[in-house]
Amino acid sequence: MATSTVENYLKAILHLAEDEAATISVGSIAKxxxxxxxxxxxxxxxxxxxxLVDYVPRRSVALTAKGKRQALQVVRRHRLIETFxxxxxxxxWAEVHEEAEVLEHVVSGRLLAxxxxxxxxxxxxxHGDPIPNENGEYADPGDLQPLAEVTSxxxxxxxxxxxxxxxxxxxxxxxxxxxxxxxxxxxxxxxxVMEILVPKNRxxxxxxxxxxxxxxxxPVL
Amino acid sequence: MATSTVENYLKAILHLAEDEAATISVGSIAKxxxxxxxxxxxxxxxxxxxxLVDYVPRRSVALTAKGKRQALQVVRRHRLIETFxxxxxxxxWAEVHEEAEVLEHVVSGRLLAxxxxxxxxxxxxxHGDPIPNENGEYADPGDLQPLAEVTSxxxxxxxxxxxxxxxxxxxxxxxxxxxxxxxxxxxxxxxxVMEILVPKNRxxxxxxxxxxxxxxxxPVL
DNA sequence: AATATTATCTTGACTTCTCAAGATAAAAAA
DNA sequence: TTTTTTATCTTGAGAAGTCAAGATAATATT
Numbered sequence: 001m002a003t004s005t006v007e008n009y010l011k012a013i014l015h016l017a018e019d020e021a022a023t024i025s026v027g028s029i030a031k032x033x034x035x036x037x038x039x040x041x042x043x044x045x046x047x048x049x050x051x052l053v054d055y056v057p058r059r060s061v062a063l064t065a066k067g068k069r070q071a072l073q074v075v076r077r078h079r080l081i082e083t084f085x086x087x088x089x090x091x092x093w094a095e096v097h098e099e100a101e102v103l104e105h106v107v108s109g110r111l112l113a114x115x116x117x118x119x120x121x122x123x124x125x126x127h128g129d130p131i132p133n134e135n136g137e138y139a140d141p142g143d144l145q146p147l148a149e150v151t152s153x154x155x156x157x158x159x160x161x162x163x164x165x166x167x168x169x170x171x172x173x174x175x176x177x178x179x180x181x182x183x184x185x186x187x188x189x190x191x192x193v194m195e196i197l198v199p200k201n202r203x204x205x206x207x208x209x210x211x212x213x214x215x216x217x218x219p220v221l
Numbered sequence: 222m223a224t225s226t227v228e229n230y231l232k233a234i235l236h237l238a239e240d241e242a243a244t245i246s247v248g249s250i251a252k253x254x255x256x257x258x259x260x261x262x263x264x265x266x267x268x269x270x271x272x273l274v275d276y277v278p279r280r281s282v283a284l285t286a287k288g289k290r291q292a293l294q295v296v297r298r299h300r301l302i303e304t305f306x307x308x309x310x311x312x313x314w315a316e317v318h319e320e321a322e323v324l325e326h327v328v329s330g331r332l333l334a335x336x337x338x339x340x341x342x343x344x345x346x347x348h349g350d351p352i353p354n355e356n357g358e359y360a361d362p363g364d365l366q367p368l369a370e371v372t373s374x375x376x377x378x379x380x381x382x383x384x385x386x387x388x389x390x391x392x393x394x395x396x397x398x399x400x401x402x403x404x405x406x407x408x409x410x411x412x413x414v415m416e417i418l419v420p421k422n423r424x425x426x427x428x429x430x431x432x433x434x435x436x437x438x439x440p441v442l
Numbered sequence: 443a444a445t446a447t448t449a450t451c452t453t454g455a456c457t458t459c460t461c462a463a464g465a466t467a468a469a470a471a472a
Numbered sequence: 473t474t475t476t477t478t479a480t481c482t483t484g485a486g487a488a489g490t491c492a493a494g495a496t497a498a499t500a501t502t
Contacts, residue, residue: 003459038460039461058467
């Protein structure tokens with residue numbers, strides 16, 4: 001069994017790999033986990049010995065099939081736990097990330113299976129992130145684009161960055177939740193602000209570009 | 222914050238202290254935690270530095286007020302978690318001890334409070350063990366005695382040793398559960414076997430002395 | 443009291459993860 | 473190409489928890 005630390009490294013590498021933007025360098029992993037590059041170097045050597053990553057010093061880092069499988073299981077545990085904490089235990093979606101960050105390393109398979117069952121085998125967590133199944137397969141996330149890149153019309157909110165709890169709090173207080181539909185009223189690209197309509201209560205909300213870039217949506221005809 | 226290891230030492234010492242039978246020696250703690258006596262010596266020195274135990278080398282070990290407070294909080298977490306796993310998640314009472322053993326060190330106060338609330342602030346866990354409240358106070362456990370020491374008549378089963386999952390499985394399969402009443406039909410002290418009646422299904426069950434000593438009951442008139 | 447047994451303690455060593463600091467290689471600038 | 477900057481690697485050291493083995497103290501036995 002991998003230690004919590006090893007699981008966190010695998011998860012970090014997986015996330016960097018999924019993030020087209022970022023390259024997987026020792027430095028990027030170090031920044032992600034807030035440890036020093038030297039610490040990462042040592043750990044890469046270790047993970048390489050364990051056949052969890054393909055590591056060519058000074059050149060590249062990549063998960064092996066084995067490493068990716070384990071990383072996906074950690075992600076699965078994390079998201080299933082978050083979903084459970086929100087749906088079953090009624091915790092606020094802004095506060096479950098931290099909890100899941102520690103629980104993901106300790107819940108037993110039995111307990112996890114029970115959560116999954118109680119939740120009806122969900123495919124997305126409360127933030128809209130897909131939950132890998134037991135074989136590490138994601139449901140097709142559809143074609144998402146950042147709200148910041150949508151110019152006009154209606155859209156369905158599908159996914160938000162779960163790591164910023166202030167953003168999550170703000171979204172919730174304005175009824176901006178995954179699964180629901182909204183409409184762009186106006187957009188000022190110079191000022192970097194867009195205004196959207198919340199049909200439910202007919203309120204208008206202003207969103208800046210930075211926040212809008214962290215909200216993934218799908219256009220609706 | 223105390224580490225998991227430290228919490229386990231405090232819990233072990235508390236349990237030995239509550240167990241009239243056992244003396245709190247370095248050796249007994251070592252046996253309880255399955256580590257070597259030398260390891261315990263080192264840890265006692267450490268806990269003493271932290272003012273969690275009063276430790277006189279080669280003489281005595283006792284929890285300080287601070288140590289006892291922390292130990293009771295660990296016990297509280299453990300039992301609340303067990304109760305949650307059984308009541309809310311529907312896990313088998315025989316399997317929750319292991320789960321709780323690890324979760325007790327990582328659940329946040331927030332999550333614990335939510336469990337407590339969902340359960341309606343229970344005072345006993347599924348095995349009948351009392352759950353300390355937030356101030357570390359137990360509900361009065363009443364006057365319990367081991368079933369092995371009851372000679373005849375009716376009794377209410379109140380509490381069972383939660384550390385032996387085989388015993389728990391057996392109890393459950395025979396409908397012997399905390400809170401319910403049963404009656405002693407006969408008793409053979411030479412053979413060390415007693416026979417009891419389960420009113421619910423009128424079945425008769427034979428119990429040996431060893432198992433009966435781990436079941437705490439209260440006589441019913 | 444002398445000896446044997448048992449309990450406890452101390453020391454040295456190992457594991458896992460971490461950082462600091464200096465060494466080295468690669469990339470960018472001159 | 474030479475120099476500077478940046479990224480990465482290596483080494484040494486520390487914290488936490490553990491065991492093995494030898495030292496010491498306390499208790500039992502004779």
